[in-house]
Amino acid sequence: MSELFPDYRSPWESDDQAMLRKHAADFFRKELTPNVARWAANHEVDRDFWNKAGAAGLLCLDIPETYGGGGGDFGHEAIVQQELAKAQDGGFGFAVHSTIVAHYLNTYATDEQKKRWLPKCASGESVLAIAMTEPGTGSDLQGVRTTAVREGDHYVVNGSKTFISNASHCDLLVIVAKTDPTQGAKGISLLVAETDGLEGFGRGRVLEKIGQHGQDTRELAFTDMRVPVENLLGGVEGQGFYQLMNQLQRERLILGVGGIAVAEAAVTEAISYAKHSASRSSSSRTPSSFSPNARPRCSRARRSWTTASPSRSPEPSIRRPRRWPNSGAPNGRARSSTVACRSSAATATWWSTRSPACTPMRACSVSTGAPARS
Numbered sequence: 438m439s440e441l442f443p444d445y446r447s448p449w450e451s452d453d454q455a456m457l458r459k460h461a462a463d464f465f466r467k468e469l470t471p472n473v474a475r476w477a478a479n480h481e482v483d484r485d486f487w488n489k490a491g492a493a494g495l496l497c498l499d500i501p502e503t504y505g506g507g508g509g510d511f512g513h514e515a516i517v518q519q520e521l522a523k524a525q526d527g528g529f530g531f532a533v534h535s536t537i538v539a540h541y542l543n544t545y546a547t548d549e550q551k552k553r554w555l556p557k558c559a560s561g562e563s564v565l566a567i568a569m570t571e572p573g574t575g576s577d578l579q580g581v582r583t584t585a586v587r588e589g590d591h592y593v594v595n596g597s598k599t600f601i602s603n604a605s606h607c608d609l610l611v612i613v614a615k616t617d618p619t620q621g622a623k624g625i626s627l628l629v630a631e632t633d634g635l636e637g638f639g640r641g642r643v644l645e646k647i648g649q650h651g652q653d654t655r656e657l658a659f660t661d662m663r664v665p666v667e668n669l670l671g672g673v674e675g676q677g678f679y680q681l682m683n684q685l686q687r688e689r690l691i692l693g694v695g696g697i698a699v700a701e702a703a704v705t706e707a708i709s710y711a712k713h714s715a716s717r718s719s720s721s722r723t724p725s726s727f728s729p730n731a732r733p734r735c736s737r738a739r740r741s742w743t744t745a746s747p748s749r750s751p752e753p754s755i756r757r758p759r760r761w762p763n764s765g766a767p768n769g770r771a772r773s774s775t776v777a778c779r780s781s782a783a784t785a786t787w788w789s790t791r792s793p794a795c796t797p798m799r800a801c802s803v804s805t806g807a808p809a810r811s
């Protein structure tokens with residue numbers, strides 16, 4: 438499946454997912470790779486790239502179709518993350534949006550909230566972010582100081598956050614706040630702020646980082662910011678800490694998938710560079726002598742997350758993904774959602790040959806149980 442492991446295919450990867458891989462690779466090669474340097478200089482991807490990724494059916498792949506998602510599983514998300522690494526992505530906040538925050542909404546939001554928010558997340562019309570970290574609170578989330586005090590139909594939110602991914606573009610922001618500052622974990626709730634025109638919502642400076650230069654990671658400030666009570670995630674106060682502890686497992690897993698994919702991409706790139714250099718000079722640093730340990734290390738790392746116990750899978754029921762790409766889709770497959778995929782040879786092949794059943798992504802679970810943040 439990659440230049441480094443041409444004959445290797447993960448045991449969980451179905452034919453359908455293999456076609457998704459090709460579709461994602463084609464899309465990113467065309468729409469992402471040529472822009473990486475420019476986005477790094479701008480410290481953000483183009484806003485309309487989110488809409489393009491949504492139109493290509495690459496967002497919210499394991500959100501149910503009822504809410505505009507792809508109806509797939511964690512394996513579909515992992516494949517997109519792997520292809521992003523291969524395409525040399527340096528800032529597209531796919532994982533935060535699609536793999537992480539969309540699942541806070543899907544798991545805890547009320548049906549009304551899901552219908553209101555999720556279809557726009559799948560289409561790229563809304564970009565998601567989550568604001569946990571504060572200048573004085575990182576790993577220990579019980580110590581957040583941002584407050585949300587109820588006044589009538591609104592919470593009045595005050596506080597500041599830092600290191601927030603997708604902060605320039607986010608339309609929906611999940612905020613970790615204390616609705617009861619007298620309590621520790623039990624006083625934490627998650628509020629979903631709709632940021633467009635929201636008074637008291639301030640985007641601070643974009644943070645310089647050692648990598649991911651195209652990622653719009655920022656500080657945020659909330660000053661008497663009023664969030665409607667109906668935007669309390671799940672509608673019950675005091676659930677935030679438990680919601681975080683459950684969802685952080687998914688965050689750790691996709692970060693691991695991404696880390697291994699980046700390592701693999703880096704080795705591939707290094708080999709390619711060495712081959713190119715060797716062809717130009719008589720250097721003794723030929724491909725055969727370059728990084729002899731890198732390939733087996735990548736291979737071991739990859740196997741470590743694909744062979745975890747199936748019985749601990751976080752995906753008990755796997756639905757068949759049917760949303761992406763829908764151009765030329767057989768009857769009934771064109772989605773009623775806003776998705777309208779651009780046609781391509783890969784897309785057509787994918788639809789014409791997809792298998793009737795989606796093989797469950799069975800081997801992707803890690804369980805840490807530890808409260809510390811990733």
Ligand SMILES: Cc1cc2nc3c(=O)[nH]c(=O)nc-3n(C[C@H](O)[C@H](O)[C@H](O)COP(=O)(O)OP(=O)(O)OC[C@H]3O[C@@H](n4cnc5c(N)ncnc54)[C@H](O)[C@@H]3O)c2cc1C
Nearest residue numbers: 533567568569570574575576577599600601602654810811
């Ligand atoms: C690129 C990037 C993107 C990010 N995106 C987001 C985002 O979208 N949303 C968000 O909310 N946050 C985000 N973060 C913040 C990230 O979640 C925090 O950096 C992380 O939670 C750690 O918090 P901290 O940096 O304050 O480190 P600290 O909590 O100060 O920890 C520093 C070190 O001390 C260790 N440590 C801490 N407490 C203990 C203890 N009790 N015992 C032993 N060791 C301990 C930690 O393991 C760590 O190694 C992002 C960070 C980065 C770098």
